[in-house]
Amino acid sequence: MLQFSFWDILSNLLVATQWTIVLSLIAFFCGGIVGLILLFMRTSRIAPLEWFTKIYIEFFQGTPLLMQLFLFFFGIALFGVEVSPWAAATLALTFWTSAFLAEIWRGCVESIPKGQWEASSSLALSYIEQMRYVILPQASRIAVAPTVGFSVQVIKGTALASIIGFVELTKAGTMLNNATFRPFLVYSLVALIYFCLCFPLSWWAKKIEGRLNVAR
Amino acid sequence: MSYKLQFTELLPYWNVLLYGLLFTIVLTVVSTAAGIAVGTASAAARTFGPLWLGRIVAVYVELIRNTPFIVQLFFIFFGLPALGLKLSESTAAFLAMVINLGAYSTEIIRAGIEAVPKGHIEAGLSLAMSKWEVLRHIVLNQAFRKIYPALSSQIIIVMLGSAVVSQISAEDLTYAANFVASRNFRNFEVYLLVALAYLLLALLTRSLLRALGRVIFKAR
Numbered sequence: 001m002l003q004f005s006f007w008d009i010l011s012n013l014l015v016a017t018q019w020t021i022v023l024s025l026i027a028f029f030c031g032g033i034v035g036l037i038l039l040f041m042r043t044s045r046i047a048p049l050e051w052f053t054k055i056y057i058e059f060f061q062g063t064p065l066l067m068q069l070f071l072f073f074f075g076i077a078l079f080g081v082e083v084s085p086w087a088a089a090t091l092a093l094t095f096w097t098s099a100f101l102a103e104i105w106r107g108c109v110e111s112i113p114k115g116q117w118e119a120s121s122s123l124a125l126s127y128i129e130q131m132r133y134v135i136l137p138q139a140s141r142i143a144v145a146p147t148v149g150f151s152v153q154v155i156k157g158t159a160l161a162s163i164i165g166f167v168e169l170t171k172a173g174t175m176l177n178n179a180t181f182r183p184f185l186v187y188s189l190v191a192l193i194y195f196c197l198c199f200p201l202s203w204w205a206k207k208i209e210g211r212l213n214v215a216r
Numbered sequence: 217m218s219y220k221l222q223f224t225e226l227l228p229y230w231n232v233l234l235y236g237l238l239f240t241i242v243l244t245v246v247s248t249a250a251g252i253a254v255g256t257a258s259a260a261a262r263t264f265g266p267l268w269l270g271r272i273v274a275v276y277v278e279l280i281r282n283t284p285f286i287v288q289l290f291f292i293f294f295g296l297p298a299l300g301l302k303l304s305e306s307t308a309a310f311l312a313m314v315i316n317l318g319a320y321s322t323e324i325i326r327a328g329i330e331a332v333p334k335g336h337i338e339a340g341l342s343l344a345m346s347k348w349e350v351l352r353h354i355v356l357n358q359a360f361r362k363i364y365p366a367l368s369s370q371i372i373i374v375m376l377g378s379a380v381v382s383q384i385s386a387e388d389l390t391y392a393a394n395f396v397a398s399r400n401f402r403n404f405e406v407y408l409l410v411a412l413a414y415l416l417l418a419l420l421t422r423s424l425l426r427a428l429g430r431v432i433f434k435a436r
Contacts, residue, residue: 058415058419062415063376063411063414064376066380066382067393070403070407074403075404079219152281152282156283156285159284159286163380170286170287174290183290183294184299187290190290191287191288195279195283199278
């Protein structure tokens with residue numbers, strides 16, 4: 001029988017951690033891009049676009065991420081396309097992230113005084129130009145702290161990809177536990193690794209937030 | 217798409233799904249009540265208690281907030297029996313949710329407590345109110361009023377997060393969905409239905425909490 005030493009367990013977990021990081025990064029960046037598009041649609045004052053984004057955000061914020069993963073995993077398969085857990089997890093996490101980021105950023109955009117909109121529109125800027133040159137540069141300053149804070153949620157969200165069979169940190173933990181029967185040690189290490197990934201981000205988010213409050 | 221969705225095949229399993237739904241609701245309600253109690257106690261301990269107690273609370277909060285719920289759940293359900301503490305699926309699920317919501321609500325309630333002006337506490341003490349009376353009638357009363365919306369959305373997040381307890385085979389709504397899917401292989405149909413059930417539950421919870429808030433905080 002294969003024996004696992006402490007270092008074997010740890011090194012296997014660290015290998016799997018890479019996939020947690022890769023999945024988090026992809027979900028965060030793709031989610032950011034989709035979220036930005038949603039933000040433009042949500043603040044466009046074109047009714048159908050606004051309704052679409054409202055329903056989209058309501059759906060992704062109002063259902064469990066786990067259900068979304070299942071829906072993507074089994075839903076895409078209905079079209080006769082073979083879906084890997086990797087593809088399903090990436091898609092589900094991207095859309096989930098985009099809904100939250102769009103809503104966070106909308107709050108930041110709406111906190112910009114109305115006069116800024118009026119002044120820029122009286123300078124004959126189009127909606128896209130207003131956003132690009134006037135609103136977003138100001139809103140992005142406020143947006144940094146909650147966005148960094150949300151990245152912690154994304155990292156924690158990737159843990160659910162283990163359930164549809166994507167081998168990342170949590171799944172590796174489960175597999176190692178099945179092989180070694182040392183659940184206390186394995187899950188402590190898994191939790192510790194997640195903590196090491198998330199805590200610096202949480203701390204950073206808090207720091208930026210504090211700095212913003214001083215500036216005001 | 218050549219596949220036809222067949223929702224009628226879910227009908228024979230309505231009682232399984234209903235049981236799951238009830239389990240999720242009960243689990244959420246009970247762990248919300250207990251979680252907020254834990255959060256209130258830890259927040260009060262962190263702001264008014266001795267330094268060492270505050271430190272312990274801070275470590276607890278940061279540990280929980282920076283690890284995924286599913287890992288906490290696995291740790292409690294699989295890890296603790298190694299130390300001799302065996303828990304049933306539902307107890308482990310309940311415990312994990314209380315610990316999780318406890319940590320998040322500690323941070324939320326603490327923010328509310330810190331927003332209470334110091335003068336109010338001093339005024340209360342100078343009116344010969346005891347420490348407990350000040351905490352109950354002046355500090356917590358105002359704190360909860362302020363943080364009620366944030367707490368409400370955290371409750372909904374925890375409710376949605378409870379889908380994960382199906383992974384230790386606690387028989388919640390997601391467990392019921394997995395069960396039905398494993399019987400009739402209508403995966404997409406059942407998950408879609410259950411996702412909509414969660415959505416409905418989230419919307420209902422939100423309006424219910426809003427109405428409740430109006431009743432509780434109507435004075436003023």
